[in-house]
Amino acid sequence: HNGIIENFRELREELALKGRTFVTQTDTETVALLAHQYMIEGASARDAAEKTIARLHGAFALAFLFDG
Numbered sequence: 807h808n809g810i811i812e813n814f815r816e817l818r819e820e821l822a823l824k825g826r827t828f829v830t831q832t833d834t835e836t837v838a839l840l841a842h843q844y845m846i847e848g849a850s851a852r853d854a855a856e857k858t859i860a861r862l863h864g865a866f867a868l869a870f871l872f873d874g
Contacts, residue, residue, distance in 0.1 A: 807834050809866030817861065837862065841870065 811817075814833035817840055822828075826839050837858060844854035851872040859868065 807837055807866055807868045810864045811837060811862050811866055812864040813862065837868065 811833035814836040818828065818836050821836070821839055821843060824843060826843065828835055828839070840861065841854045841858040844857050845851065849857060851870070855868075855870045
């Protein structure tokens with residue numbers, strides 16, 4: 807991703823409450839873990855990407871790559 811995710815701290819807090827752990831303090835990691843969380847909850851890769859983008863506030867560009 808390129809840009810700034812203005813609400814990444816709030817998203818991190820939400821993910822932490824769901825038991826997700828973080829290795830870095832970056833908004834990039836937060837975006838990846840949010841998409842992954844949606845997939846864990848049953849979303850397809852495309853739906854997870856769409857749901858993730860809908861939650862992000864800021865000016866940014868994203869590219870999603872999924873295995874399989």
